[in-house]
Amino acid sequence: MLKVLKMLLLLGSLSAAVAHAEMSIEIIGAGEHQIPVAVAPLGGDAKIAAAINEVVLADLQRSGLFRIVDNAGKTPHEPSEVNYADWQAMGAEALAIGSVELVEAGRVSVKVRLLDVLKKSPLLGEVVSAKDSQTRQIGHRIADLIYEKLTGDKGVFSTRIAYVNRLGEKYRLVVADSDGYNEQTVLAQNEPIMSPAWSADGSRLAYVSFETGHAAVFVQSVFTKQRNLLADFRGSNSAPTWSPDGKQLAMVLTRDGSSQLYLINADGSGIQRLTFSGAIDTEPCFSPDGQRLLFTSDRGGSAQIYQLAIAGGLEQRVSFGEGTNYSPRYSPDGKSMVLVHRANAQFYIATQDFQSGQMQLVTDGGWHKKPSFAPNGKMILFASEARGRGILASVSSDGRVKQHMFTQTGDAREPMWNPHF
């Protein structure tokens, strides 16, 4: 029951001003061990049921962890209607069934069950309630339930992303579902926007805007759209990132000379300088425990990744080898990072385990920038390019499954995955 309530709250807050931009998604590759799963068409209102089904199937498919088994015209809605032998013969190991109920005008309640086809037993039973227009959110939620039950990891299909859309000289700060659909414009203007950064609770975005004539840092509520100018010192104010407790931000200021890292309270008070390298220090990212920062610095002569302890003391280089490295982000468990590796005139998305120090490329070379982990650490969102346009792309953390998301117009840049489930 608690789960249902939480879902209702979340959906209610996302209902404002939805732009119906057309998206197209291409999926490349597949996971090594795919779980064969069947999803029977939901019962109830045919139009709503079909819309939800489509989202569930697309989500499961793009995770790369599932092989969708065709339902072969079979449409059970209740466990009593399931002939397990049929589904076993079709190779399914799990089967999702359910139906849509209209609870009141404009609201639906979807009862969904996941069944273990081999053991002929129920795996989960849940009710998801929302407005009847929120079929995508309902579908994402159902896909999350299935994903979590079958993989043991939390699903991220219901999570949100932020990115910047550039069309000529028009810039928009956009938030959208993790598949790029359901986009909402947070800010639209004719000056560049850079580096959106989510607060840990997903309620606020910090970003860089050039509307005052130079790079300044703003903070804006995703829900109320209320915004404040946080840092507007001379030169550049940039690369904001939130502490896990949401009380502070780390960012780059040039007010005392070169680009250095500073800590600042979320209300703009208490500025504290963290680095004194005299070189370029930028792109800070808090460790999940809030004790350390990863950042990019050229203090050693070329752009590399460094780590510092906020309490002081430790300040060490963590990327080595050929090439240059940028844009580090901790994994949600803090054990590894994702970064941009540049070598041989190509940009790669790479991960590096802190214990082994080994860097692993998870994309082929190309025009790849600005990676961030999904909150479950299993996927990486990044900016890429295809057909001459800036696009959003994602890759499973093991590099096996990639997807390209094409927004309707303009270039998608500077994506950041909301760390909040």
Add this chain to the structure above:
Amino acid sequence: MKKLVISVVLVNLLAACASQKAPEAAAPTPAPVAAAVTAPVVEKAVVVDPLNDATSILAKRSVYYALDVDAVAAADQPVIAAHGKYLSENPSRKVELAGYADERGSTEYNLALGQRRADGVKKLLELSGAKAAQVSAVSFGEEKPKAAGHDEAAWSQNRRSDLNYAK
């Protein structure tokens, strides 16, 4: 030739206005300008602001860089020195330096690199006599590229510092 004279006269009258902070009422009406066209005597009286002389070294308002370099090239240093001297001789003039970078590297690294390029020009201007208050430095990094395209032809245009004089 006549056209040239008009523009020189106009610009200098305006510049004089700005530098002397002359009250609006004292600003010249279009009539004297028209007179200047017909009376060549006025041309002699005009002191040309070297900033508006297309043949002056000051006409050069951009310097370009190699990849990941933020020091002004030796060949461009006389240009910056001339602007610094001009600023020292025209203390009411102000200039904003805008640093840019090509798209290689991260957007944030490029913003920092553009800032370092603009700050480097600011230092040279001050060494040549400009006062700190006359010069501000900002960066656009890889935003607002002058040239589009993933090739050196575009990139070389985008690794740049611009000197933008306040009107």
